[in-house]
Amino acid sequence: MIAFSANPLNRLSEKRADAAWIAERRRDGAILPVWRLQPFLTGGKEAPAAGFLGAELVEPLAAPAAPCVFLGMDGERACFALDISAAEDPAAPLAGLGQFRDLRAAAALLPAKDLAILGQARAMIDWHRRHGFCAKCGAPTVSAEAGYKRVCPSCQSEHFPRVDPAVIMLATHGDACLLGRNRKWVDFFSALAGFVEPGESIEETVRRELFEEANVRAGAVTYYASQPWPFPSQLMIGCFAQCESRELKLDPNELADAEWFTREKARALLAGGIEGRRGPMSFAIAHHLIREWAESQT
Numbered sequence: 001m002i003a004f005s006a007n008p009l010n011r012l013s014e015k016r017a018d019a020a021w022i023a024e025r026r027r028d029g030a031i032l033p034v035w036r037l038q039p040f041l042t043g044g045k046e047a048p049a050a051g052f053l054g055a056e057l058v059e060p061l062a063a064p065a066a067p068c069v070f071l072g073m074d075g076e077r078a079c080f081a082l083d084i085s086a087a088e089d090p091a092a093p094l095a096g097l098g099q100f101r102d103l104r105a106a107a108a109l110l111p112a113k114d115l116a117i118l119g120q121a122r123a124m125i126d127w128h129r130r131h132g133f134c135a136k137c138g139a140p141t142v143s144a145e146a147g148y149k150r151v152c153p154s155c156q157s158e159h160f161p162r163v164d165p166a167v168i169m170l171a172t173h174g175d176a177c178l179l180g181r182n183r184k185w186v187d188f189f190s191a192l193a194g195f196v197e198p199g200e201s202i203e204e205t206v207r208r209e210l211f212e213e214a215n216v217r218a219g220a221v222t223y224y225a226s227q228p229w230p231f232p233s234q235l236m237i238g239c240f241a242q243c244e245s246r247e248l249k250l251d252p253n254e255l256a257d258a259e260w261f262t263r264e265k266a267r268a269l270l271a272g273g274i275e276g277r278r279g280p281m282s283f284a285i286a287h288h289l290i291r292e293w294a295e296s297q298t
């Protein structure tokens with residue numbers, strides 16, 4: 001299973017516009033406090049879990065109109081994420097119950113269903129934090145529909161949570177796949193990736209990015225799987241791309257290094273790294289792409 005997907009909550013989107021129902025559920029629901037984009041986690045450092053708490057503990061920490069998002073129903077229990085970034089020191093009132101942690105840093109340790117819920121919460125709260133003003137007229141916007149919309153009281157524009165599609169592709173040629181190292185990374189090799197631009201199909205983005213970054217021409221592009229990636233709001237679209245040759249010419253603004261890995265070498269990279277090179281963590285879709293190809297025979 002791909003991390004950050006398979007969210008077990010029932011989003012119950014038909015209830016979002018029922019403000020009275022949402023307010024009532026919020027009073028007796030389970031609330032995840034999110035402080036400066038760090039979700040609250042219970043369960044200690046080694047075995048963390050999503051830290052949903054009662055309203056009486058969390059509500060006093062939030063500013064009056066702080067973003068609150070209805071995440072969905074966990075059985076009979078309504079789950080919300082509440083932004084408590086206004087609190088100077090939220091750890092003190094919640095001492096002994098858990099801690100606020102960076103989601104990416106804790107991702108490898110979290111149960112899959114908790115990770116999916118926390119990803120949804122982080123992406124939604126981040127969207128609210130970055131969209132406080134109307135993109136059309138510049139006036140402050142207000143949250144509506146249980147956090148799934150922001151409305152401009154000045155020009156009546158409606159703004160919806162954004163998802164940015166990005167492709168991540170494993171380029172292959174015979175018994176080799178192409179992995180690159182971004183100039184921001186010291187020893188980390190992964191599949192190449194890039195954002196879909198307006199007017200492009202997924203296949204066209206894959207071919208353009210491979211050509212721009214490594215000067216390789218790709219033929220057949222096949223879809224593998226996708227992954228919500230809440231840092232801040234990408235949808236990673238995983239593909240395989242068959243290349244026509246192995247000749248590389250790297251764009252130094254994008255890639256510091258790139259090389260062709262055989263299946264054997266790719267498996268070793270995922271298993272723990274080789275010769276000063278590290279591969280993507282198991283919660284990243286790049287890991288799944290490389291594994292799927294490296295463990296196949298053709």
Ligand SMILES: [Zn+2]
Nearest residue numbers: 134137152155
């Ligand atoms: Zn406006």
